[in-house]
Amino acid sequence: MKELKSERIDELHAIANRARALALTLAHNVNESHSAGALSMADILAVLYSEYIDVEKVKAESPERDRFILSKGHCCASLYAMLAEVGILDRDELLKNFAQNGTHYYAHATHTLPGVELSTGSLGHGLPVACGMALGAKKSGKNFKVYCLVGDGEMDEGSNWEAIAFAAHHRLDNLYLIIDKNQMQALGDTKDVLSLDPMADKLRAFNWDVEEIDGNNIEAIVNALENLMNRSGKPKVIVANTIKGKGVSFMEHNLKFHYSAPKDDELKQALEELA
Amino acid sequence: MRTAFINQLLEEARHNERVCLVVGDLGYHVVEPFAEEFPDRFINAGIAEQNMAGMAAGLAMTGYNVYIYSIGSFPTLRCLEQIRNDIAYHKANVKVVSVGAGYAYGSLGATHQATEDIGALRTIPNMVVCTPGDPIEARAIATLSANYEGPMYIRLGKAGEKIAHAEAKLDLKIGDIVPVMQKEGNAKAVMACGNILASAKQQIETERLPYDLYSVPFVKPLNMKSLQDIVARYPDGLITIEEHQRSCGMGSAIVEQLNDLYAAGGVANYPKVKCIAIPDEFVGVVGNQNYLREVEGLKL
Incomplete structure (x- = not known):
């Protein structure tokens, strides 16, 4: 079982914060929404892309590559930033083209960019597609894993629960669902909009293998993935309790930043805090 | 017509290992021969059409030619956004098959009548829309679709349609009139x-x-x-x-x-x-x- 040294944990923390900083810069430059949701999931992305997903296979579009689907595609800025961090996207091109007329750098996750498996942002689409990929791997005898990151607000969508039943029925133990449970959605706290708690219990009842963790803790993310990878027979889910806007004091759990991009002075302060 | 289509699809599956059939818990007395001969390439996705369509897109993205099959509005209007976003936008190799075109299930009422499906599906880019007129055409489209890479909608009748063509077999190309x-x-x-x-x-x-x-x-x-x-x-x-x-x-x-x-x-x-x-x-x-x-x- 993988155990990270403290230096490596620090490195991953720094990678996550670099992705946060680039994501905020992208949002600021073109005044795009969803900054806070991009920050809550950055630690998860840092772990997956630095420790688990073979980036060279992604670059080569190998049929054996692990698949990562960002179902909460509205928060793509930190995914694009992470893809730039690991060399799948070019950082300068990303900064130049993000959400610019005539480019392919859409402001929701888009399969027109290298390394992005699925165009998303219309919510509740990623997990069913991930189920199909995981089933395809099993049917064709391939060993790749499928990771799917969803938002907790997105779990309102019925299509997710159809997929959750399907994955358990077909014992898709190569499927890793990660719920970025930052506890906020478009018009408020998830507990006030459409409460789905206790989320972990619901998933256990659907016959999934569940780990519930602090989703902004690098070591906890790694331990949860390791635990799940050592078990088989059920689809796997990490209920990752995160903080929306994580890493920037004035953005944390602040609904304003579901919508607003940071202004000049806000970006300056954010980059200082993330440095 | 549906039996002619599925029987031809079964024939195609015998020499094309990429063909998969996914049903939405419908197809009694039609799909069983396929399920029995190719249990590894037959999936009953249950009564959950949104997942069926999205899952089919994902399965297709791993190399399969996936047919999703259900009645009228269920594999079409019920999961239209999955067809648009997951299948058509990504040019996924999925064939959406509906049975019961028009008033074939007339006595069940408007809920089961497929009378808006062509309109919904033909506005979506990348979709080929097939409307076979008799069992001969249905068989030809089964063959054509098994060898076509990309999204397609296939609108079938139900059972007992008369044969309209004099020829026993047609070789259709996309767009033929x-x-x-x-x-x-x-x-x-x-x-x-x-x-x-x-x-x-x-x-x-x-x-x-x-x-x-x-x-x-x-x-x-x-x-x-x-x-x-x-x-x-x-x-x-x-x-x-x-x-x-x-x-x-x-x-x-x-x-x-x-x-x-x-x-x-x-x-x-x-x-x-x-x-x-x-x-x-x-x-x-x-x-x-x-x-x-x-x-x-x-x-x-």
Whole structure:
């Protein structure tokens, strides 16, 4: 079982914060929404892309590559930033083209960019597609894993629960669902909009293998993935309790930043805090 | 028609290991031979069409040619956004198959009548829309679709449709408009799609109507050259007939294409086109397929 040294944990923390900083810069430059949701999931992305997903296979579009689907595609800025961090996207091109007329750098996750498996942002689409990929791997005898990151607000969508039943029925133990449970959605706290708690219990009842963790803790993310990878027979889910806007004091759990991009002075302060 | 399609698909699956059949818990007494011969390539996704369509896209992205199969509105309108975003936008190799075109399940009411599906599916980019008119065409489209890489909608009838073509086997290409009946001197042509084809043929024969008859097994894309030739051949114009709403159906598609052809100078004289289709209403009474066709005026 993988155990990270403290230096490596620090490195991953720094990678996550670099992705946060680039994501905020992208949002600021073109005044795009969803900054806070991009920050809550950055630690998860840092772990997956630095420790688990073979980036060279992604670059080569190998049929054996692990698949990562960002179902909460509205928060793509930190995914694009992470893809730039690991060399799948070019950082300068990303900064130049993000959400610019005539480019392919859409402001929701888009399969027109290298390394992005699925165009998303219309919510509740990623997990069913991930189920199909995981089933395809099993049917064709391939060993790749499928990771799917969803938002907790997105779990309102019925299509997710159809997929959750399907994955358990077909014992898709190569499927890793990660719920970025930052506890906020478009018009408020998830507990006030459409409460789905206790989320972990619901998933256990659907016959999934569940780990519930602090989703902004690098070591906890790694331990949860390791635990799940050592078990088989059920689809796997990490209920990752995160903080929306994580890493920037004035953005944390602040609904304003579901919508607003940071202004000049806000970006300056954010980059200082993330440095 | 559905049995002819599935039996041909089974035949295709015997030499094409990429063919998978996913059903939405429907297909009793139709899909069992496929399930028994290819249990590893048959999935009952349950009564969960959104997941069925999205999952099919993901499965296709790993290399399979995936057919999703259910009744009328269920694999089409119920999961339209999955078809648009996951299947069509990504050009995933998924074939959406519906059974019970038009009023085939007429007595069950509007919930089970497939009368808006062509319109919904043909507005989506990258989708080929197939509307086979008889079991011969259904078999040909099963073969064609098994060898086609990309999204496709296949609108089937139910059971017991009469064969309209004289040929025992057709070799269709996407866009083909297929002559069914032609007689020297006829100045008007009927263009029919779906399982109303045989009814149109019967009416022309019984009433000795002076019309040639063509089947339109592909509402999208239409072969422009074929359409151009047909228009040039019939000075009295065209009649389109379909078991679908008038809006955005096959007749609409023909008129749109004719308009483009005329604007571009591809048609010298704009033909008279009479479109016979459902007049923008849910049928208000119980009835079998033939009865409801009468109620809605779906005859020549």
